[in-house]
Amino acid sequence: MTSPNTPGVLTYEELRAEAAAGRVEEVIVSVPDLQGRLQGSRLAVPYFLDEVSRQGFGACVYLLASDVEMGTGPGYAIDAWKSGFGDFVLRPDPATLRVLPWDPGTALVLADAVWPGGEPVEVAPRRVLRAQLDRLAERGLTALAGTELEFLVFRNTYRDAWERRYHGLEAGTRYNVDYSLQGLAEIEPVVRRVRREMVRAGLPMETARGECHAGQYEIVFRYDEAMATCDKHVFFKNGAKQIAAQEGVALTFMPKYDEGEGNSCHIHLSLRGADGSAVFADETADDGMSELFRQFVAGQLACLPELALLMAPNVNSFKRLQPGAFAPTGITWGRDNRTCPVRVVGSGGSLRIEHRVPGGDANPYLAVAAVLAAGLYGIENGLTLPAPHAANAMADPSVPRLPTTLPEALSRWERSEIAAKAFGEAVVGHFARAARAELAAFETAVTDWERVRGFERL
Template sequence: MITVDQLRADVAADAVDNVIVAVPDLQGRLQGSRLDAHHFLDETLRSGFPACVYLLATDVDMNTGPGYALDAAAAGFGDMLLVPDLATLRRLPWDDGTALVIADARWPGGGPVPFAPRQVLRAQLDRLADRGLVALAGTELEFLLFTDTFQQAHARDYRDLAAATRHNVDYSLTGVTEIDPVVRRIRREMRRAGLRMESARGECHPGQYEMVFRYADALTTCDNHAVYKTGVRQIVTQEGLSVTFMAKYDAGEGNSCHVHLSLRHVDGTPVFTDGADAGTVIGDGRVDLAGMSPLMAHFVAGQLACLREFTLLQAPNVNSYKRLAPGAFAPTQVAWGRDNRTCPIRVVGVGDSLRIEHRVAGGDANPYTAVAAVLAAGLHGIDHELPLEPAVAGDASAVERPRLPASLAEAVRLWEASEAAQKAFGSDVVAHYAAAARAELDAFAATVTDWERRRGFERL
């Protein structure tokens, strides 16, 4: 990270000639413009930068339409204002002469755009702050690396691509040797961009890799996640490779994005372990809290209560639900467990590191809305002092439990009907993200798939 004064010095020394002002869109992608560095310092710092409102009302193909809380066409495709958050200002090591700053979306009158992903998260952080609490979060994001370029992958319709490793290289030290140069470059340049590396390793699917960065306050973590995802794509492009973060590329293991999260008092004191006593009575029943405080128990209970209704914010695409399927090493049932990776809510760590690991989101998730969903569910549990049911031991998929939504269509129906979502996020946000999901469903419904051709071309 750099200060404005450091940027001025870099610009004066001709080390930086442009500044990207970016806003996270509904898919969690950074969208924006490159500004002349002098113009950024002279004008944008003072007055912000205008950008079309449709950036926050489009599908992945940048198609917009009616149904969103903001109808961009009806609004004449006017502008919103991107106000740089200078705490995110940094040099981009993989983009010579370039700095990046993430911006908040505001209406021309100055108020925040409520359905902007960064604002959706800020709203939940504000609710926490009203209770004297802050959230710390970390994301574990997986990707698949291919030796084909993006252009080659596109020309092949993204089929028959060559994975950068040939086998399951989960925890392998030798199996990732061939990709070490590019992943080492990614690790090194992410550190230079201000991200603190914790660990990195190969994963189960051929070509799959995971990098874990140090936890931070929730907003910083999501900003870093967006920068990382953008940077990985740019770096592998420069290396003549390609990468995907989609939740399920093929029949093999999907890409996950596990979210680790804990709460603290504003003074930094942990609250998930504060006054904890195994066996504490929570609600009407006695539950072994495994070292959790009553507040954490309510927080976890809120996850279970809202999990089905909030899944849309964790799994926003048709493809997301191919990962959330039996036998896919991803959760399918509503359950929690102590260090149990078959549960969507895994309680892990001890003492000050006690936290939840939310395991529903895939690599395609928008980090801002995924984390906002965790916080909103937790606050629901705290505010209603929900009792926590016993933990699941063993394979959660083998236990008779409510099931996570099996499709995007089911998830959007649950989201729209959710009183908890209306209360936590507001009707405009609920409607906006429902419209985004329906746009995804409509696009998929209009597409003739390879499966349909193989099944029916000559036999139907």
């Protein structure tokens, strides 16, 4: 295996050399779960290189059949109880091996989940995305993607925030710092460390700036092949939280922390031909858009109601997708129009979509898979793209609405022939069960709103 010559990224041979020099002692083998979080184990480098790199490493199947609280149960495509909480095999992907600058002596590698016989676990998020990329490959196409993640920084520690039940937290800045150059001094130490250590880990940064909500920040990394972008996305979220904890602050990617602006995860995506050509562009067309691109965008609009669950998977997701929240509420597209869920930006080789529905809680593998599945639906069915929306789509009552709640998104997902064909019945059922687990937890919770409203006055 040859060196990728990227700082922070290691080949197995380089890992062995780093271990011999005493610079790397452990490797974390991890798998992205249904929520896009990394779950895994620490292994000694010799054990990883001599055995696990070739044979894989066993991990409990419930890791891909559990909710945020790690609760599992019947109804998932993987029934952990029925199988006696057995193992599948985590097969490391050598292209994802990176050092952790914030965890000296440690490297991390992502893995694909396979059954003991070698068959892929179809409901694993990486596998769900891979299936859509394989469909693209059959057409001689590849996907490039970039994700824009926003987060809120608080001056409290995670433990303090927990003990306060997340009440009365102190935002990292005192006011709107959107594009501000003078209002970020209080959070600059931690966000600077996040920026620099991600670059050291091999994530090339493009831009970073303050955002609208007090304490809100956005770091954008360079686009890449779609799977690699999603791998970097989960690596970044995991690492940013660990760095924040070390700095004695807390940050959150949740879509809607309070009544202020939410945290988004806009997805930029374009396709390339087998020869690397920009297939979305057509210099002979008045708008510069190829017919394939027009069909791809039309597919987004046609599929959004039925595939929204993969972009907005939680109850809190839909608190962000509300009128006046500067997040999309309708189903339309526009040229450089941020009020639309699908914004077309760039020209020529940079022509792409910016999908603005996913929030900071989106599992990137599932959200990108949904974008690709929708685009393929548009291409395969030769859909016609309507005229772009030129005005404020959020304030236009004639624009069809996105699902407004998780139950609505779940219902559309379960009944969707598009989803069943694109992802398969097992995947549809598995993620429907995940949504039901989220709803069951919410419906039994007593909220602060209920206490304020009813403690004394009801």
